[in-house]
Amino acid sequence: MARLEYLELPVGDRSAARRFYAEAFGWSFTDFGPDYAATMSGDTDVGLDASPDRVKAPLPVIRVEDLAVALASVEKAGGTISVPIFAFPGGRRFHFRDVDGHELAVMQPD
Template sequence: MLKHETINYLEFPAKDLAATKAFFSQVFHWSFEDYGDEYSAFSESANGQSATGMMGGFYQADLMSTTAKGGALVVLYSEKLEQTQAKIEQAGGAIVRPIFSFPGGRRFHFIEPSGNEFAVWSDRS
């Protein structure tokens, strides 16, 4: 369900659109729909419907989004932080900030195949 004045869609650059799609499909089970050769929309579930309302897309570009360059940080949630980290590493993601504690939980940061930085957090130990 769409909610008035909330974030509804996120777009990211992707140097290697195919590798980025494969990574997020393998690790987070996102589904993709291509719109030409240079854009692919994603949703968090296999049927194209997102329980949280988060959907977005990747567009072909030589750019990348990292916190070091002032980019916004998208933080995903995991009930099993170490297991999610292992899946990310197995799929070719690079851990750029290992698991650390903060008030309310723990998290780590990673870079996906196109160079964009994301984080994963958990409120479970």
């Protein structure tokens, strides 16, 4: 079953964003390199992306059991693939735009 797994936020300064969310909500973050940090609660988590190629708006990430099936389903339903399948630490994912132009991602964990 597909579920909202993650919300990735584009940030200008990962350290400042990390401090803000820690102070505001008590969230703990794990660093994944110099430009990325994420909560690891096991529920719906938040990623802070300060990389040069970060998305421009918040990016909802949907977890699925079969990435290839999800990609085919998105295309069949009228979605447009904006970033083809790629690997990241912990799994693989792709990005797509829905029929209203919203960008989302779909991931399958390792």
